[in-house]
Amino acid sequence: MFHKTTILFIITLIFGMHLQAKTITVCASCDVTSIKQGVAIASPFDTLLIKKGVYKEVNIVIDKPLTLLGEGNPVIDGENKGEIITITADNVTVDGLSIINVGTSYTADYAAIRVVKSKDFLIQNLRLEKLFFGIYLEKSRDGRVFNNKIMGDAVEEYNSGNGIQLWYCRNIEVEQNIVKHVRDGIYLEFSDSITINNNLSSNNVRYGLHFMFSNNDDYTNNTFENNGAGVAVMFSKQIKMYNNTFKKNWGTASYGLLLKEINDAEIIGNTFEENTIGITVEGSNRIIYKNNDFKSNGWAVKVRGACYTNSFIKNNFLSNSFDISYNSRLNDNVFENNYWSSYTGYDLDKNGIGDVPYRPVKLFSYIVNRTPETIILLRSLFIDIIDFSEKVSPVFTPDNLFDNFPRMKVIKHD
Numbered sequence: 024m025f026h027k028t029t030i031l032f033i034i035t036l037i038f039g040m041h042l043q044a045k046t047i048t049v050c051a052s053c054d055v056t057s058i059k060q061g062v063a064i065a066s067p068f069d070t071l072l073i074k075k076g077v078y079k080e081v082n083i084v085i086d087k088p089l090t091l092l093g094e095g096n097p098v099i100d101g102e103n104k105g106e107i108i109t110i111t112a113d114n115v116t117v118d119g120l121s122i123i124n125v126g127t128s129y130t131a132d133y134a135a136i137r138v139v140k141s142k143d144f145l146i147q148n149l150r151l152e153k154l155f156f157g158i159y160l161e162k163s164r165d166g167r168v169f170n171n172k173i174m175g176d177a178v179e180e181y182n183s184g185n186g187i188q189l190w191y192c193r194n195i196e197v198e199q200n201i202v203k204h205v206r207d208g209i210y211l212e213f214s215d216s217i218t219i220n221n222n223l224s225s226n227n228v229r230y231g232l233h234f235m236f237s238n239n240d241d242y243t244n245n246t247f248e249n250n251g252a253g254v255a256v257m258f259s260k261q262i263k264m265y266n267n268t269f270k271k272n273w274g275t276a277s278y279g280l281l282l283k284e285i286n287d288a289e290i291i292g293n294t295f296e297e298n299t300i301g302i303t304v305e306g307s308n309r310i311i312y313k314n315n316d317f318k319s320n321g322w323a324v325k326v327r328g329a330c331y332t333n334s335f336i337k338n339n340f341l342s343n344s345f346d347i348s349y350n351s352r353l354n355d356n357v358f359e360n361n362y363w364s365s366y367t368g369y370d371l372d373k374n375g376i377g378d379v380p381y382r383p384v385k386l387f388s389y390i391v392n393r394t395p396e397t398i399i400l401l402r403s404l405f406i407d408i409i410d411f412s413e414k415v416s417p418v419f420t421p422d423n424l425f426d427n428f429p430r431m432k433v434i435k436h437d
Contacts, residue, residue, distance in 0.1 A: 050074035058091070061073075081105050082107070085112055097121065100123050106125070120150075121149070125154040126155065127182065133184075140161070141166070142163060147167070160189045160192050166194075166196075169198050169199055178228070185210040185233075186209060195218070196218045197218065209234075212235050214237045217237065218243075226248075230252050231247030232247060239262075240262055244265075249271045252272055253277075254281065262285060262288040264290045270295075277300070278299060281302075282304040295315065299320070305326075313335075316341065319341070326351075327350055334358075334359070336359050337430075341364045346365065346383040363430075375432065377431055
């Protein structure tokens with residue numbers, strides 16, 4: 024009985040605090056002229072209404088439940104002196120601000136906004152520029168990062184930070200953000216049950232999205248374009264990647280998607296277009312690749328080894344220089360019901376399925392893997408001859424890697 028009474032008392036207390044919450048206006052001509060001053064005098068669950076203007080402040084610590092609401096796009100200028108806003112309390116909202124001139128350091132990861140050991144937070148409608156790190160979440164949970172525009176000026180990896188970073192976080196939504204010109208657009212480490220949806224991550228120095236040791240995460244409807252490399256997924260499991268676009272990630276060591284030591288994932292409904300490599304995969308097992316479009320890539324899929332019990336079903340392989348590259352003669356992966364634009368078989372019974380199995384691994388891709396300089400022979404008649412001979416009598420490529428039911432027409436994905 025005492026336990027129930029205590030809970031009821033706490034609920035009543037919190038509800039009462041919400042009812043008593045007030046709005047504190049911050050502006051150059053107001054009684055409260057700085058954000059730090061507003062935070063200091065505010066009570067829990069108050070709102071700081073920050074009027075249009077420029078506030079030259081740094082190291083603003085939000086240590087109580089508050090809402091910081093910008094009106095007219097006010098600017099917080101950190102003057103390159105360090106971190107600008109640090110949130111250490113639960114139930115904090117930061118909405119409608121521009122933050123510029125975050126300090127750069129080689130010993131501290133200064134951020135425009137850092138959230139530390141907090142929950143139930145909302146970071147939205149911000150514009151972040153001239154930054155080191157943008158939004159940095161550490162050991163936090165049950166929050167949302169929504170509709171922010173993060174524009175860095177990174178040129179090299181060593182002196183730049185990430186746009187949105189999550190470290191040891193759980194149950195976070197990262198949605199509808201635009202991230203450009205930083206080191207990694209979005210970076211996760213040891214962060215589980217994360218939803219990353221409908222973001223644009225482009226023109227970043229290293230990766231559009233980079234995560235390691237993070238499980239049960241969903242990545243949907245994002246665009247990763249013109250990055251050093253598109254997305255790197257490493258040492259994780261139970262990942263779902265649906266309906267994303269990986270486009271124009273070009274470079275000698277670039278790709279749309281890297282999978283390394285990934286297990287039990289689903290890669291469905293994505294578009295890989297004009298990348299050096301669409302997907303490069305190593306040491307990854309039990310992955311479903313389904314309803315994806317691979318268009319005009321150098322390599323559509325490059326399998327580097329130790330990849331077992333994966334399935335490629337109902338994908339379109341369209342005008343890639345190489346559809347599948349394989350560096351092993353052993354194969355237990357399944358290729359079935361895909362469309363291959365280079366398939367030259369026939370369909371006598373008119374059921375839409377080729378009557379002759381298709382072997383997607385060419386001998387020349389095997390040669391290029393070992394001697395990259397031979398790529399200059401790509402369009403020569405000699406290459407057509409050796410590929411044909413390997414197809415007739417496989418020696419170097421897996422003899423059981425073929426699509427028994429190749430589609431005759433491009434598959435229309437719902």
